[in-house]
Amino acid sequence: MGSMMKEAEHVIEVEKLTKRYGDLLAVNDISFNVRKGEVFALLGPNGAGKTTTVEIIDTIRTPTSGKVSLLGMDVTKKKHDIVPRIGVLPQGFSSFDRITVRETLQYYSRLFRLRDTDVDGLIELVTLKDKTQEIYKNLSGGLQQRLGIAIALVNDPEVVFLDEPTTGLDPRARREVWDVLLGLKKKGTTVFLTTHYMEEAELLADTVAIISKGKIIAMGSPGELIESNANYLVLTLQFVDEQAFEIVRKMGFEPVQDNRKNIKVRVEHTDDVQKILNAIKDAGTSLHSLDVRKPNLEEVFLKLTGEALREGPAGGRGAE
């Protein structure tokens, strides 16, 4: 990146970080910085090394090699000084089954040896006001995650780590969690987020780092990433009959058919759109609908890695 940041503004500095599990190279020599006050998203598919990376930074795991500093301290040496100043929502967060929302927040506040935690304020922030007396076990997945975020904020941390905060939630619950995270962003909290939802990164992040097979392959704001990696358009066509796919293919394009029978074609110029439409018209095939748009992060990712961020559409309903 071109812009020079002052050292003091980096709350996280990762330099040549590598983590091995036996023969498996989970994180392969990655380097990046996170600025104070930004929402930084590590975007990648399952098994890319997201959780390993975040867990090394938030002191759960130790690195094989490389240097990681958090709030100016070495994470391998200063765990005890770092922990009171950060908040963590680990992957697959869970809490004590039979302890209520309020009791859980009071418990974590005591672990941080705090006496003046604004438990009600936290409950308000994650909109759990009418669930304070509910035990953890009886909360839905989305509410459990929101409680997890409140717990991560119990010590008023300088950096918040959220490891896949919306994985496994239905779209509505995911939106509700996003609302909470947008609130954090507005407050200027530094957030380190991992996700495999492109929409999540696009919506929340100031900076996105795309990670694949333990390597960071691109980094920048969502806009920059799209601009620099995907200077093409995506044309989506919905046909009545199947032969349209062949027509487009014979023209020299590389159409892809998704599971809703839409044909997606990547085109360089708006002229190409015109050419394709003309060819279809000439063949006498009728068109249901059409859509031309700029690519999104998911397509950037697809282009950079050749693999999908995750299986199936975002709605989680699975392929028909």
Add this chain to the structure above:
Amino acid sequence: MNPRVVGANLVVSIKSFYREKTAMFFTMAFPIILILVFGTIFMDQENVSFHLYVQDLDHTDSSAQLVNTLELNGKFQITKVEPAVNATQYAKNNKLNLVLTIPEGYERSLMQRMMRNDPNASATITYIYDPSSTSVATKMEILNSVFAEINQRMSGKPPFIRSAETSILTKKYRFIEFFIPGIIAMAVMTASLFGTVNLNTELRQKGVIRKLSTTPITRTDWILANILYQFILAVISTIAMLLVSYAVFHISLQINAWLPVFIVLDVFAFVGIGMVLTRFVREAQSAAAAANAIMFPMMFLSGSFFPIEMMPGFLQTLARILPLYYVNEGLRASMVFVDNMAALRNSAIIGVFAAVVFIMGIFATKWEEGK
């Protein structure tokens, strides 16, 4: 160590326990139920009375007197069987394990022996019995001893060998008093072992431990809170067991400073084993199975329910390598036999064991997810 952090964990553990009814049942109610069930069974055996069916074919004053003698022995409740029925068939039909038959001519033979001193005159009393029944042997033994006494008295000479009894105990104790220290030791073991295994595996599997590793709680705080929690449960459970035993069975046991000592050692030993176990068996279900594999031999072989002297020699040797054996022996030494030296010896053995496994357990407990 931070008292507020330990306190916070203690509060969470106790609330969780109180709100989880099955855990409450198995920790508190189950040992009490065991005491009530076994106590009632053995209570009956102490002033036991057997049913005895007698068919008097002689139907004379002498035969009636014999039946009366049996009744006066106090061990039998006698039911008369009609002389007209076939006793064997009667026993079969009514599923009786023993019918005693006094033969016709009993009085005549008795007179012959008494009056004419005829050594050939005798009466044969028949035991019609079911050899597969467990209590029949005891019944027959008691009957034999009653008949032996009658025979001896008829000989007119005083017995040669007499017996005198000297108990090695300062007082006579009942089975229930032997049983209760064993149940206390077992209940504390079970709660400590399973409590630790469940807590650690479940919380690790659910990811709670991972979350805790990102807070300032230390391993020492965590272990200390768990030990304290298990100790509080053990004390409550022991008090409940003792209260029920006093109220229902009027037991008389010595309660002294050894009781808390052995409870503490019992807690430390089995929380330690639990911690070591959860280090190596990571899945909650297999950890529970492993805990069972440790618990069951302890329960049955270390003399919780019955004295190990009742077991074959090699099992007795095995019992002596089980830690619970020393808790049982120690608790009995202090509560039943009031033998301070034996209590001290047993507490030293279990104390060393508890210290070793507990230290191993501390090292085995890890916050990190592994390298």
